[in-house]
Amino acid sequence: MSLRVEDLVIEIDGRRVVDGVSFEAPDGARLGLIGESGSGKSLTALAVLGLLPDGARASGSIRWNGVELIGMPDRELAKLRGDDIGIVFQEPRTALNPIRTVGRQIAESIRIHERVGRREARERAIAEAARVRLPDPELIVDRYPHQLSGGQRQRVAIAMALACRPRLLIADEPTTALDVTVQAGILTLLLDLVRDEGMSLMFITHDLAVLAQVAAEGVVLEHGRVVERAPVGTLLTAPASPVTQGLLRDATATLWRPEGGPA
């Protein structure tokens, strides 16, 4: 289960916002995409799933298990989305449909790919809600997004993304929009789930400190190009490119590790 990106180019209105990006995420990888805003990291992730906004064109090669994704018709890509590759977005406030209960939205993730009746889907949705450590899962599935906190909404989003046990999870700045106090919980959850299922993880962020906690290897982007690629340890201790050095300076002061205290 590997993802291989080669010379990816994304153009918006004739402008190249991603200009020849290449990297690989083999099975079980913990890959980080890091860069300032506007570096093209989110667009790269969207391109994998064929979810680029209107007016954007991708060219180059994105292979999932050897199958070329660029140019694939949407109907085929849709089969991969959620089932093989899941994605969690940055803004939980707008990522959920405001006029449907969260339970129904999680159930929908399942029913799209499996023939499951409404009642069974609801049971599974409750199970997924429990899995992402939401409080009172049987009650929360009947709530609407606006009744949940930001952290809870993001857990719902994670539940939706993982409901069908995909092989690769793409997380696009999943904690950036959340309270600092909530971020740690979400990161821990993500790491635990990824580890339990043996999934690959592609984590996108602008914060090197966050990257340090989740990824083993990092790809640094600037202006749509890869400027450095190295194990996370190297990025933290001996960054080669000025971009990475800048990111290191901007990183939050305390590096927190799941297993112990501050770095």
Added chain:
Amino acid sequence: MRPLWLRRLWAVSTGRFGLIVVAIIALLALVSLAWTPFDPQASEIRDRWMPPSWPHLLGTDDTGRDILSLIMAGARTTVFVSVGAGVVATLVGIALAALGALTARWLRETVAVLVDILIAFPVLLIAMMISSVWGGSLWVVIWSVGIGFGVNIARVTRPELRRVQQSDFVLAARAAGLTAGQSLVRHLLPNVAPVFIVQLSWSMAVAVLAEAGLSYLGFGASVVEPSWGLLLADLQRYIGVHPLSVIWPGLAITVTVLALNLLGDGLREATDPTLRHRAAEVHTPGVVA
């Protein structure tokens, strides 16, 4: 030195088309003051119902009047009404918006509620209400559309005005000693202008439709004033025998309204670049004949 917004307007195809057509109509109206191919009122019974030919390029009507001249003269009325309504709408709109944004709280709330109530009054009904007392005339059209759309403009402009008033740079200016009046003219109005101008353009489109409808009903232009709406009413009787004669005034109205609408759309695109790739909210046009 052409201002930035004008250049941007030109760059947008809708804006360009709108601007050109509106200019042409205005030009026709202006020219017609001095010259038309024939006297629009001159009826030549011998020449009635001539098809488009030389010298009557658009043909003649039931009494032999030259249709092209009638259209040109009608443009005068159209321009008059739309500009007049625009002026009234501007004054009413700004007054209401200012009252609703810049005064004491109780007054603001009252005006807000009042505006919301008045919005529901369709322009046509206002016009008929005034007509039943004063008799119909072009002034009735101007005032009804002006008031009706002025209220509409106020509703859109008021929150904008309030937002700008609360913004940091205005507060800073006031703190530095600027009076309310100065801040209004120097800061508030220019910032609200884009939203305002767009609404104005659309309201002029509505005015043209209103004039046509009201004149058709008999509450607008009088018989001696040239009007596209009146022409439609005149020719209506003959659509059985000369069905295509009504095409010209109808086309004139449609093209003018379309141009004004596109001008408004173009202005909005030109003045608010963030809308370029987002689906912008469409104005819900005022209610008219």
Added chain:
Amino acid sequence: MLRYTLVRGALLIAGLLVSSVLIFLTLRVFPGDVAQLIAGTQASPAEVEALRESLGLNRPLPAQYVEWIGGVLRGDLGTSLLSGASVGEELALKAQVTVPLGLLSLLVAVLIAVPFGILSALQRGRRAGTALSVGAQALAAVPVVWAGMMLIVVFSVWLGWLPPQGFPRTGWATPGKALESLLLPALTIGIVEGAMLMRFVRSATLQAAGQDFVRTAAAKGLTRTRALIQHGIPAVGLSIITVLGLQIAGIIVGSVVIEQLFTLPGIGRMLVADVGTRDLIKVQSELLVLTGFVLIVGFLVDLLHRTIDPRQREAA
């Protein structure tokens, strides 16, 4: 929700009151002597004065207003100064033409606007989408009177399929003929209103397409189109309901002109005639009814909107 209904209801009543006062003042305070009009130019001043007295026009304005409103609340909309007929009765009669016309027009408008609006949004950037969008803009600029004339030319004069004017004297006793005579008028209003509504549907759909949660739906495994239709369109429907009030107002206004063109004996045509003859009592009540209708529809639409959107259902 209850609180919102009460507040909104209070606003509605305030709106009705303000409208009634405005209508009353405009029609009474301004120049124009009704009694003179009725009595005619031949009548002596004494006769005119007597008439004015008997019509109650000499009483103080507030008294006249209260009497009018009091009557309205009891269901008595007054009697025509010129013909003596009951306004309420005539309104009920003419409503038999105007209400079906309005409903049919609304149906046509929605049937045109929703599918074509969504289609033009889905096809954005492609020829079909641009063509639809431009077409809608052009149609929305057409004066409804002219649209009616053109439809008459095509369907009555050239094809002879439908009657060009009039409403059967037998009314709804002959439903087939009645519908026939309403078809062209409803099509006219429906097409023009539909074009306006279509632009709104298109932009609402585009806005829905740009919503994050539509993207999430696609990320779960729906095709992008299905994600838009299943998750975006309901949100679009919600915003269409908001515009519904305006659409209905537009249809009412359109029907005034259209009833004139197609010589339909409806409320609109009656209003035009009454304004022409300066029958102020009738105009007064007719305008109040029409405005009241628009206000009430607006109120109901507001409530509907609130009920459907769960976000607002429990707003404090």
